[in-house]
Every structure is written in structure tokens, then in C-alpha cells.
Amino acid sequence: MKAIPADLRKKVQEIKLLLLDVDGVLTDGGIYIDDRGVESKRFDVRDGQGITLLKRAGIKVGVISGRSSGAVRRRAAELGVKLLYQGVRDKSETYERIKTRTGLKDEQIAYMGDDIMDIPILRAVGWAITVPNGWPGVRPVVDYVTEAKGGRGAVREVSELIISAQNQRKLRSPNNNNGSI
Numbered sequence: 001m002k003a004i005p006a007d008l009r010k011k012v013q014e015i016k017l018l019l020l021d022v023d024g025v026l027t028d029g030g031i032y033i034d035d036r037g038v039e040s041k042r043f044d045v046r047d048g049q050g051i052t053l054l055k056r057a058g059i060k061v062g063v064i065s066g067r068s069s070g071a072v073r074r075r076a077a078e079l080g081v082k083l084l085y086q087g088v089r090d091k092s093e094t095y096e097r098i099k100t101r102t103g104l105k106d107e108q109i110a111y112m113g114d115d116i117m118d119i120p121i122l123r124a125v126g127w128a129i130t131v132p133n134g135w136p137g138v139r140p141v142v143d144y145v146t147e148a149k150g151g152r153g154a155v156r157e158v159s160e161l162i163i164s165a166q167n168q169r170k171l172r173s174p175n176n177n178n179g180s181i
């Protein structure tokens with residue numbers, strides 16, 4: 001499992017919720033539209049496993065998409081992602097709603113986004129992440145660019161970083177005597 005860069009470790013140890021953009025992050029940004037107008041997308045199984053691992057570790061996962069598709073609804077249901085917001089015009093407004101719904105603070109939230117409409121959330125969250133194949137204008141506002149591309153394991157990479165950073169904290173905590181590790 002990947003180790004977290006030392007300068008990011010503290011930030012990542014605070015994270016309780018990972019929010020994900022869909023197009024370009026959970027996918028490579030491609031959209032398939034058939035002749036009846038039905039949209040489909042390609043998801044990476046490794047990313048799905050990353051989401052499952054996070055949830056098992058007690059980290060919440062949410063999805064925010066500017067578009068709306070049945071494929072995303074189905075994939076979210078498969079993975080047990082209940083914080084699902086599609087057809088979002090103003091991502092900041094949705095972000096505020098999620099904070100109210102979860103009771104979490106900016107420092108406890110990470111966001112992965114790849115395009116201009118993601119910038120307001122990326123500026124607000126505790127840990128801001130983008131992918132190497134995203135819009136380059138996002139780079140200056142993020143803390144971390146994944147090695148894996150969007151739609152090709154980027155979410156898995158971030159999931160492993162969060163789990164690894166938080167496991168390190170558990171191992172070091174003097175109060176950890178509940179036998180959970």
C-alpha cells in the first residue's frame with residue numbers, strides 16, 4: 001500500500017469524508033451515448049474496491065456530478081454510496097449541504113475534481129486532489145496530484161493514502177489501547 005508524503009500526512013489523518021467528482025475522476029472523462037440517447041460510462045473496478053476499503057475503515061464517501069446519469073446512480077448503489085448528488089449546477093452549494101448533512105468541517109473533507117467547476121470546493125476542503133489527466137488550471141489549487149489517471153485507479157490511490165495515513169496515526173496514538181489493531 002502506498003505511503004503518504006510526509007508533508008501531507010497531518011492533513012490526510014483528519015479526513016472523515018472523501019467527495020468525488022464523476023467525469024474525469026471516477027471515469028476518464030469519456031461519455032458513451034447510444035442512438036437512443038442513453039448514456040453509459042466506464043468505471044474502474046479498482047476504484048470501486050478503494051471505496052469499499054474506505055467505508056470499511058469508517059471513512060464516508062460521497063459523489064457530486066454536474067451531469068446526471070442512470071449509470072452513476074447504479075454504480076453508487078452497488079458501492080453503497082448514499083451521499084450522491086447528480087445534475088449539480090452549483091457544486092459549492094451542494095458542498096455546503098453535505099457539510100450540514102454530515103456535520104463535518106472543511107478540514108475533515110477531501111475532494112477530488114478535475115475541472116473548472118471543481119475549483120470552489122477544492123479551495124474549501126482540507127485535502128484537495130486532482131488527477132494528471134484533468135484540466136491543468138486546477139493544479140494551482142490542489143494539495144496533491146495522483147499518479148494514476150482519472151478512471152484508471154486514481155480513486156484507489158487516494159483511498160490507500162487515506163487508509164495508510166490513518167493507520168499510522170492509530171499505531172502512534174498513546175490512547176489506542178482498545179485492541180483494534
Ligand SMILES: [Mg+2]
Pocket residue numbers: 021022023024025113114115
Ligand atoms: Mg469532472
